[in-house]
Amino acid sequence: MTTMATAVSEPDIRRHELAGFLRSRRERITPEQVGLARGRRRRTPGLRREEVAQLSAVGVTWYTWLEQARDIQVSPQVLDSLARALLLDRSERTHLFALAGSVDPAPGSDCAGITPAFHEMLTRLEPFPACVQNSRYDILAYNRTYGRLLCDLDSLTPEDRNCMLLAWTNEDWRSAVVDLPGAQRLMAAKFRAAMAGHLAEPAWKALLARLEAASPEFGEVWARHEVVGPSNRTKIFRNSRVGLLRLDHTDLWLGPSVGPRLVTYVPSDEESRQGLERLLASALAEEPSRA
Template identity: 70%
Template sequence: MTTVAPESDVRRHELADFLRSRRERITPEQVGLPRGRRRRTPGLRREEVAQLSAVGVTWYTWLEQARGIQVSPQVLDALARALLLDATERRHLFALAGTLDPTPHATCPSVTPALRAMLDQLGPIPACIQNSRYDILAYNATYGRLMCDLDALPREDRNSLWLAFTNAQWRASIVDVTELNRTFAATFRASMAEHLAEPAWKDLLARLEAESAEFREVWARHEVVGQAGKTKFIRNKHVGLLELEHTSLWLGPAAGPRLVTMVPLDAESRARLELLERLGRPEPSEHMSPAAV
């Protein structure tokens, strides 16, 4: 007598296998994580996917073990982004989970090795790749030390809007932070009009309103401003005052990811950025051979 597994069991195992295969194809460098010296797992570790998705390691492990646990659309959305799924893979993920995608047209921008190499080669000009929600997806050494130590922050806090209103070091580095933050909130409101129903946007807004009285005050004004380049004066704690031109270059549709650069406007700012870049480079290991260095 042949026993047929229930459809729910088949779906859970297919989902587990799919997640595992997607995890194993991604290198740590693609998602901004250090490779480390003792990596035996192909691709990402389970705990790294859990960290990137802001879920528990045990919970994610159970998901890959095909256990009978409930998965919300918000968590599936976070997993799709963490695993850099394209549109087809995203649809497949939600279909296997038997859940409707709340944002079926959402993009999961992939920061490719070529884009990361470009960021590094732009140094000493600070540069990063952001999505339209201001999540900082990747950055070079100079940007990582420009306004605060981004490497020291949890991934969910690497959002320039969140940092502008809540991070003391970031705020202290911005000259005229009050006026710039008012404009920042207005550009966020203009961008959010196309994403009102999306959980990630609503979660960011809720976090800001809960944490920052300043944000609540400027948000209540209902001001909207379009994206535009601007001159910024940044007081870096390592090298001093910098005069920079902030520009954005979209890597796709205007609602998608963009390359953000901070170009120095005078020779002194350029020299100070060069110093900041040198300060951000890791020291060569004493165990490396001269040839390797």
């Protein structure tokens, strides 16, 4: 007979199974497989928790709770990001969503993290600026042209490489956007629309709190409750190195339309094309001094 003291609910079993599965998948991946440096003091087999959190664009504390089998909410979009970061194959991805009791938004899709091959593809797109962003506007990877398009991304810490944060707090980024108020309003509307599926997630709430604390200007825009879906359009930037650039912006989704996306900028005129070539040359010239 099962007593109340020994009874374990099905949700508890699922959470512990999910925690063990995530931990096992994390420990089997080498840093080199996902484009990270191994370092000298690595004691953990495979990836560290904070590295999985970074690759998945979720909070370290939140991911730690997930591996500790705590009772927290996990959206399909976050599960999709974890599946990609952990390089799960189709069977493993199906198992992940089953353990989480969630419906896979892209059940037939292959998973791919930000691997060295992906970084190579970003490099091959140069001089066209390109990066990978998630729906929270975190910049997960970028090529050298994008790294100097609006500000010097290499000089920023990973947690500060977020387009929303940069658009309201980084003066170099702000001065590079010709129509800053219009861009801010559009970004806030897209961010609000995307956040509807992540309202209870700590990473989203933390970013919103940081924006509200850092910028009263953001609070005014946010209070309008405007929403808008994804869109592609021509953007004009005032780059500090090469001057005005007119670029056609395109989003290429790497998974569900609420997940990671490849963001590219193609010159809309010959002057902008030449400007991007000069910008890449400038970036290449700076590389020896950064080494």
